[in-house]
Amino acid sequence: MxxxxxxxxxxxxxxxxxxxxMLLSRNAVYAALYLVLNFVTVAVFYLLLGAPFIAMAQVTVYAGAIMVLFLFVIMLLGSDALPKSQVLPWQKPLAIVMSVLLAAEAAYLLVTKAKPAGDVLPPAELVNTTENLRQLGNALFTDYLLPFEVVSILLLVAMVGAIVLTKKEKGAR
Amino acid sequence: MIPVDYYIILSAILFTIGVLGVLIRRNALIIFMSIELMLNAANLAIVAFGSVIQNFSGQIFVFFVIAVAAAEVAVGLALIVEIFRTKKTIDVDQMSSMKG
Amino acid sequence: MLFSESVNTGFLFLAPWLVFFPVIGLLINAAFGHKFSERTIGAVASVASGAAFAASVLLAVTVSGAHGEAMRWRLAEWIHVGSLNLDWTFRVDSLSTTMMLVVSGVGTLIHIYAIGYMHEDVRFKSDPGRFRRFFVYLNLFIAAMMILVSGDSYLMLFIGWEGVGLCSYLLVGFWYELDLLGRPSWANSNAGNKAFIANRVGDWGFLIASFLIFYTFGSLQFDAVFAKVHEVNEGLIVAITLFLLIGVTGKSAQIPLYVWLPDAMAGPTPVSALIHAATMVTAGVYLITRSAPLYSAVPEAQHIVSLVGAVTALFAATIATGQYDIKKVLAYSTISQLGFMVAAVGMGAYVAGMFHLITHAFFKALLFLSAGSVILGMERGHHHAEHAHHHEEAKGKRKIGKKKVESGGHDAHDDHASTGHGEVFDPGDMRNMGGLRKTMPVTFWVYIIGMVALSGLPPFAGFWSKDEILLDASRHSQVVYWLLTIAAFFTAFYMGRQIWMVFFGEARHEAAEHAEESPRVITVPLMILAGLSVLGGLLNLPFDGFHNLGHWLEHTIGEVEALGLNLQVAGISTVLAALAILISWFIYGRKPMAKNQNDPLESLGILFKGMNGKWYIDELYGFLVVTPYKTISHFLAEVIDWRFWHDWFHEKVLMATYNWVSEIGLNLYADQKGIDAFANGLGAWSQNLSAALRKVQNGFVRSYALSILLGVVLILGYLLIK
Structure with missing residues (x-):
């Protein structure tokens, strides 16, 4: 090994x-913190896969920005466990059964049919961090310039949308 | 030397946990977190495949997914806050106005 | 002619900005105009148009730097289907830059003028909100016109062609709920429809021609088409050129499709000047000039084109002589002058045609804008007079009178309708005018300049360009030459008639008495255009070394013989023009028309009636086309569709058969016993099923998610076992 x-x-x-x-914790704050841990481990996987830039983006954007946003909203809305609910009694067992089926099917399909040729990953040492960044930057600002700009507009729209949605209307309430 | 299969299986497991989170949790915030977990699982699979075929497109794709996810979270959380304001709860089982 | 890499491309990158500038202007006005003041809106639109003009100048410099070489700027891929390969390419050569300069230059002046004109117009018609819309349309027009003149293929030209047609429609029907005198009516919107429909007939010709071009040459790109002119069947080229001519008669208002242009005067005056005199209507002339290699290959078609132009020139000139509306006279004059141009390009005298196009753009825009200034002056005078009446009436009942005055211009429209002298006042009727030279001196002088330029007296611009056309005509065809010469005589006559009626003698209406001069924003563009009308001839004087336009255009349309001044032709036309003005003085100037006096020309009897009634062509078209069309439509709708199909076939035949079959056979035996039972069972079954399924739609988002997961699992399972 x-x-x-x-x-x-x-x-x-x-x-x-x-x-x-995250799935099992009653308290939303714990759930969020578990998710942060999960994101950080995924970031390490990215490093192992030779994607240092994505790893850093994962840590800053996901584990940093997005989850902090989540925590803020949890603070705003409260993190208490919800009272027991009687609606949808069959939901949980059905969901578990089907999820297990899904996991099995997905893993099997991905491993047997959708997998690209060559089944081992290159050793992480082969990937030079600066080189990776340079190539990624080159690709982003040449071949993928238009999507890149579109995403920036999308972020702007999301920002405006978030503000409009949460703004209290004047005299409405 | 890690077989790509391992990553795929890990990705499938994480995705399934995300699916389960959406299906069995009632707290809208945790449902939303589960969706983020699913996105992450998919990202992991994309990067793993990309690294096998020695191609950058996978990483760029993931980069865009992260950017879009950020936008989605901003709007989604705003919606949840707005829903909380009107319904005074974030339990999704308390909301069934889409009933046919 | 082909673009080569070695050429210095200079400012060529500005080519798409010809279109972008006005589009940016219109977007700004459309998006934020409601927050702008009128001045800002006008400034944005004028700057946008002015920027297009600046770009045109730089492009012209670039072309002349490249020794007239045609250049192209490919903006984007467009259509690649089968063997049709078209890109969105701008073509910059000496011909297109000439058109760009005229369009954007005259266009910018008219934009500025329109700031002043529309300021008053929207108030007289009591809808200030339309100020912005007007400038948005105007910028859209400039953009479309730029596409038209800079397109590198027939299809792109067609896009611009349709675009300007749309703008024309929008602007003719600008006051769509009024008529010419501002009364509620559909007259203006009908005029817009007429313009659009008449142009549609022409566009049909253009489209067929485009199809034929693609069929014949396998391309729509200009150079590719012209390169193969001598390799294909001549009959096809004749067909192409004649179908193109149909398009030209539509857009450039030639016989038989000219009827829309006089009605198009329903639009605001700046529109009449910009679209229906200076630029859009010359698109047809541009099209023929652009297609010069095609026309030059088939002399038969050239003859037809020049005959159409010459006949139109004379025909419209006679109608102009019998009109009373100041703008209608100019409208028919425009048709007539377009006839000159079409005749010229038809004879292969492309330089003369383009020359006349340019000078005509100057002086006809000048005349229209001055006419607009006259109309505004009359409206102001009328308003003034009305208010004087109000003051007198209000002495006894002060309050009401005061309120009226305060509401000011916004009520003007109501004032027109409710008071007055038992009839609606028409500020454009020349019989109401007279003596305006004292009250509107600036407008008077620029009008005189425009009139002399149009009449063709040396050394004004119109003389040189018209004379070049006449000279070409005298060498090509005596018929065309004499038609055009007589038309030129009429031109001078009706312009003289107009000048005497409008500006000399005594005021024939109290509005004319109180008329006021227009503000600077209106008169300054007039003065600039007047200067251009005086000096425009310098572009292409008929002396050695002065054939500037000819040398400039020959890079694009090939060598054209540069003609000198022919004293005989020039002499005849000058003497005739002077004579015509003299006769008009004799009739209208020596003893000015008095109030309510009839036009002295009415003594011509039936001849004047014909001229005044536009030779009843509208009625003829109504009789030949519109009425039969309506009759046939009515027949098809009422008799064929309704009575035959609906009343008889459907109601009687089908229904009776159906009823019989269903009553006897189906109802009794098949239906009640067999199908009913089955259907009721089916209904009950589906009711039960849906009651069960209804529970699925329970409104809980989690159970919907579960359904989605179920679907995913099933699909993945299918993929697994497949």
Whole structure:
């Protein structure tokens, strides 16, 4: 067992555990913190896969910005556990059964049919961080310039939308 | 030397946990977090495939997904706050006005 | 002629900005105009148009720097279907830059003028909100016209062609709920429809010609088409050129499709000047000039074109002589002058045609804008007179009178309708005018300049261009030459008649008595245009070394013989013009028309009636086309569709058969016993099923998510076992 593989297995365990922690915790704040942990482990996976830029984006945008936003909203709305509900009694067992089916099907399909040729990943050492950044930047600002600009407009629109949605209307209430 | 299958299976597991979160939790915020988890799982699979075929497009795609996710979270959370203001709850089972 | 890499492209990158500038202007006005003041709106639109003019100048400099070489600027891929490969390419050569300069230059002046004109117009017609809309349309027109003149293919030209047609329609019907005198009516919107429909007939010709061009040459791109002119069947080229001529008769108002242009005067005056005199209507002349290689290959078609132009020139000139409306006279004059141009390009005298196009743009825009200034002056005078009456009436009942005065211009429209002298006052009727030279001196002088330029007296612009056309005509065809010469005589006569009626003698209406001069924003563009009308001839004097326009255009349309001054032709036309003005003085100037006096020309009897009634062509078209069309439509709708199909076939035949079959056979046996039972069972079953399914639609978002997951699992399962 190589060092890489060991690292992977440990991290995978942490990732699954933290995801389950988010799924099962009663308190929304705990859930958010578990998710942060999960995102950070995924960021490490990106490093292992030779994508340092994405790893950093993952940490700053997801684990940083997005989750902080979540925490703010949780603070705003309260993190208490919800009272028990009697509607949809069949929801939980059905959901678990079907999810397990989905996981099995998806993994099987991805591994057997959708997988690209060549089934081992390159060792992480081969990828030079500066080179990766340079190429990524080049691609982003040449071939993908238009999508890039469109995304910037999308972010602006989302910002305006968020403000408009949460703004209290004058004299409405 | 990690087989790509491992990543795929991990991605599938994380995705499924996200699906489960959407289906069995009633707290709108946690449902939303679960959606983010699913996005992450998909991203992981994309980067893993991209690294196998030695191509950048995967990473660029993931970059865009992250950007769009940021926009989606901003609007989504705003919607949740607005829903909380009108309904005074974030339990999705208390909302059934779409009933046919 | 082809673009080569070695040429210095200079300012060529500005080519798409010809279109972008006005579009930016119109977008700004459309989006934010409601917050702007009138001045800001006008300034934005004028700057947008002025920027297009600046770009045109730089492009012209670039072209002349490249020794007239045609250049192209490819903006985007457009249509690539089968063997049709078209890009959105701007063509910059000496011909297109000439058109760009005229369109944007005259256009900008008219934009500025329109700030002053529309300020008063929207108030007289009591809807200030339309000020912005007007400038949005005007900028849209400039953009479309730029596409038209800078397109590198027939299809792109067609896009611009349709675009200007749309703008023309929008602007003719600008006051769509009024008529010419501001009364509620559909007259203006009908005029817009007429313009649009008449142009549609022409556009049909253009489209057929385009199809034929693609069929014949396998391309719509100009150079590719012209390169193969001598390789294809001549008959096809004749067909193409004649179908193009149909398009030209529509857009450039030639016989037989000219009827829309006089009605188009329903639009505000700046529109009449910009679209229906200076620029859009010359698109047809531009089209023929652009297609010069096609026309030059088929002399038969050229003859037809020049005959159409010459006949139109004379025909419209006679009608102009019998009109009373100041703008209608100019409208028919425009048709007549367009006839001159079409005749010229038809004879292959492309330079003369383009020359006349340019000078005509100057002096006809000048005349229309001055006419607008006259109309505004008359309206002001009328308003003034009305208010004087109000003051007198209000002495006894002060309050009401005061209120009237305060509401000011906004009530003007109501004032027109409710008071007056038992009839609606027409500020455009020349019989109401007279003596305006004292009250509107600036307008008077620029009008005189425009009139002399149009009449063709040396050394004004109109003389040189018209003379060049006449000279070409005298060498090509005596018929065309004499038609045009007589038309020129009539031109001078009706312009003289107009001048004497409008500006000399005594005021024949109290509005004319109180008329006031227009503000600077209106008179300054007039003076600039007047200067251009005086000096425009310098572009192409018939002396060696002065054939500037000819040398400029020959890069695009090939060598054209540069003609000198022919004293005989020039002499005849000058003497005739002077004679015509003298006769008009004899009739109208020596003893000015008095109030309510009939036109002295009415003594011509039936001849004047014909001229005044526009030779009853509208009625003829009504009789030949519109009425039969309506009759046939009515027949089809009322008799064929309603009575035959509906009343008889459907109601009687089908229904009776159906009833019989269903009553006897189906109802009794099949239906009640068999199908009813089945259908009722089916209904009950589906009712039960839907009652069950209804529970699925429970409004809980989580259970919907579960349904989605179910679907995903099923699809993945299908993919697995497939």
């Amino acid at each position: 190589t060092l890489d593989l060991a690292l992977f297995l440990v991290l995978a365990l942490v990732a699954v555990a933290s995801a389950l922690g």
